[in-house]
Amino acid sequence: MFVRLQMIPAQDAMKTWRAIFLHAILFLFFFQLITEFVAAIYAFGLLGTGIPPEMGFVLLFFSPLFLLLVRQPRPRLLLALLFIVLLARIAEPMLTTRGRLILSGVGVAAWLMLFPILLWRASRRANGDGARIFTAALLLATLASILLRTGGSGVDASTMGWGQMIGVGFALIAGWLGWKSRLGAEWELEGEKSRRGVAGMVLGLMAGMTLIYFAFAAPYVMARWTGMDGFWVLLILLVSWSVWGWIWGWGKRTWHHALLHAAGLLFALMLFLAINLFIPPFPNTPDGYPFAADAAEAPITFAWIPFLLMLLLSPVLFAGLYRQFGAILARGPSLRQLAAAFVLASAFLLTAIFAHVFTTTYDYIPVIGPWFRNRFDWVHLVVGIIFVAGVIMAGRGPRAAFNPAYRPLAVLVPLLAMIILTLHYLTTPGLQPLSSKDTLTILTYNIQQGYSADGQKNYPGQLHVMQTLQADIIGLQETDAARIANGNDDIVRYFTNQLGMYSYYGPNTVAGTFGIALLSRYPILQAQTYYLYSEGEQVAAIDALVDVGDVGMRVLVTHLGNGGPMIQQQQFLELVGGRPRRTVALGDFNFRPDTPQYALTTQTLLDSWTVRWPDWRNDQGQEPRDKIDHIFISPDLRVLDARYYAEGPSDHPAITAVIGR
Structure with missing residues (x-):
């Protein structure tokens, strides 16, 4: 009418x-x-x-x-x-x-x-x-x-x-x-x-x-x-x-x-x-x-x-x-x-x-x-x-x-x-699978929902860190910015597009979790989100298989609750399994190296930092014994280097490890 x-x-x-x-x-x-x-x-x-x-x-x-x-x-x-x-x-x-x-x-x-x-x-x-x-x-x-x-x-x-x-x-x-x-x-x-x-x-x-x-x-x-x-x-x-x-x-x-x-x-x-x-x-x-x-x-x-x-x-x-x-x-x-x-x-x-x-x-x-x-x-x-x-x-x-x-x-x-x-x-990059390399650079980075250590919105600064480090696989934490509390910004898409990488978002935003995400220069063949028990803010973990060429690399990313509760780390290790191979587990674990959670974890996995620097001090004089961001690896992987980049662009450091295959 x-x-x-x-x-x-x-x-x-x-x-x-x-x-x-x-x-x-x-x-x-x-x-x-x-x-x-x-x-x-x-x-x-x-x-x-x-x-x-x-x-x-x-x-x-x-x-x-x-x-x-x-x-x-x-x-x-x-x-x-x-x-x-x-x-x-x-x-x-x-x-x-x-x-x-x-x-x-x-x-x-x-x-x-x-x-x-x-x-x-x-x-x-x-x-x-x-x-x-x-x-x-x-x-x-x-x-x-x-x-x-x-x-x-x-x-x-x-x-x-x-x-x-x-x-x-x-x-x-x-x-x-x-x-x-x-x-x-x-x-x-x-x-x-x-x-x-x-x-x-x-x-x-x-x-x-x-x-x-x-x-x-x-x-x-x-x-x-x-x-x-x-x-x-x-x-x-x-x-x-x-x-x-x-x-x-x-x-x-x-x-x-x-x-x-x-x-x-x-x-x-x-x-x-x-x-x-x-x-x-x-x-x-x-x-x-x-x-x-x-x-x-x-x-x-x-x-x-x-x-x-x-x-x-x-x-x-x-x-x-x-x-x-x-x-x-x-x-x-x-x-x-x-x-x-x-x-x-x-x-x-x-x-x-x-x-x-x-x-x-x-x-x-x-x-x-x-x-x-x-x-x-x-x-x-x-x-x-x-x-x-x-x-x-x-x-x-x-x-x-x-x-x-x-x-x-x-x-x-x-x-x-x-x-x-x-x-x-x-704005969506056309991705081509990379040829196999002998080494992989792994990065874990808690981006504090895009804010710097002094509380300023800092997407470009954090992007610059990732571009400079040229990591092959990146585990991000506190990425849950796609809601009004963080300005409705889809920062995972932003970083993914700017870096030209594959990505898996992790837990959806309606679940009320710490956001976690996986970015990779190599195709992500499989990815699954698992939830862990929490009395406080809900937490989760990503378990993914990344095609790094002729073989797959298993990558787990998480952000545990405040204090890194033992029950959550036990459940995370249950996902890892008893005898992991070609596995990297990274994230903000919220526990320090002197805790029972860390001791439990290193019974199954190795801390990439101590593998490279057994006495904790690196060649730059850094000795991060109180760090809560970790990159753990299965015993069959070699660590060629491990680096610690101090807070500033985020309230957490950027931690990298170079893994030999």
Whole structure:
């Protein structure tokens, strides 16, 4: 069914697209600022493994309270808030972690005041086109976020190096568009209308945007939930959005309201199941460990069905947001009512963020923390249900005549989708198996989720370490950055692509573990994740077979819990077996050489460091008797060299061993 068409001059079409692009940049900046804000707060907790005093900055989420004091906003207030958002986005990537925390927090606070004013202003205009502008802008902002993260190999390309100029360019464009849109001119506004149900719909609106922030603006995050290749996640997601964008751009009615409600509920359920089926049912007693991850999950063909359906149904996010935008604007609430609604919505957003983060930091959160263990799926379900409730409250949605100015969306969305898929292909290195060598350089490196010893985000510095050492096989620990606590950055993909190596991600992010990953210049023939018993944060181990030429090399990678619990090391050694051959076991074991765990391990394996340097002191005068990062080898392997590279780029040293075959 086609909706009623409205003929408009080219000048009005340009005005419409200026508004769309301006709001798209503002939505993109919101997702980027809140991502950096939450990650910076978490970074301070990471340094102290506790609740940091910087947590107090979360009060900036309640900035809409100030709008309760404003009876009639003037254009100068809107321009001031716009300037703060743009300036914060330009400057924050260039600062230290503390500077990023403060400036991105101020940017988020300004945005949470700016957005209600923009909604209030749009609700007073007579043309009734605001819902389409906001929805189209949000769709384009989400696609822009995906494009930047794809171009950056899992990391937002506009926050690193020369890529920061992209953010500067977007800010300058937004400033120009704001000027061309006459945001600073006096407003001619209609009066107030009905205000019923606005708070509930604003809450639903924020829930939809929260889901985009949690996952859909960074689809590699969802790929790490299940282990599905990121290309297929992008393909399915972008095809479904392109189809919806084409239909919606041509003015066709995409969802009858009852169908939209049903699709929304099904989407929320599939989102829950897409995560739930990949959370292993961890045994409560040690005798159930170690166990293989795949053995604990539903059959892979069944487990992926809800995930695929969730991706296919994801356009319901934008269709539902369109309904909510339209219903809010049609009611024409006062600014104070919108401010009160956004105080509630901001409190919900903050609560959802805390809940999301607690699913991995439960061991460090007193009293309530343990309840969030293995509740990652429930967090998303609650947010999804609140979004759908807001859609239901919105009713049948906007009734305005269709504006032909939106037809370019039918082409623009598929075009952006093709660019994103092309970027994914171009940033994925084409790998050729290497010829067999007589020696292998092994590296173990705890990267502290991409932060340096002094708490600064340091992906390039850590990459430089790996490039300099030219290791053939790398075991990484604390790689679980593909979630909001670490900025939704897929750093395993980033390092894999930059180094041109094969990789195995290890435990998926929904299991709440220390992240571990295996990178190799040689093909990884087999790889399996095993979970070890843990009373605190869940831990795991990778057991893989690497094809190093004419023979295979068995490689195990792990990160044990605090203190390297004996039960975990016993279970790890159970995986190793009694008489290992051609085996390397590496990682952050969290125990020192003077512990019973170390003594137990060296009954089966050899410490590569003491094989090369029997008296512990190397030819550089280093004597790391307190190290907790180790490379153990089976007795049949020869150690030609072993090196210790001090902390700095990470809070852990880089440890290497050169193995002769």
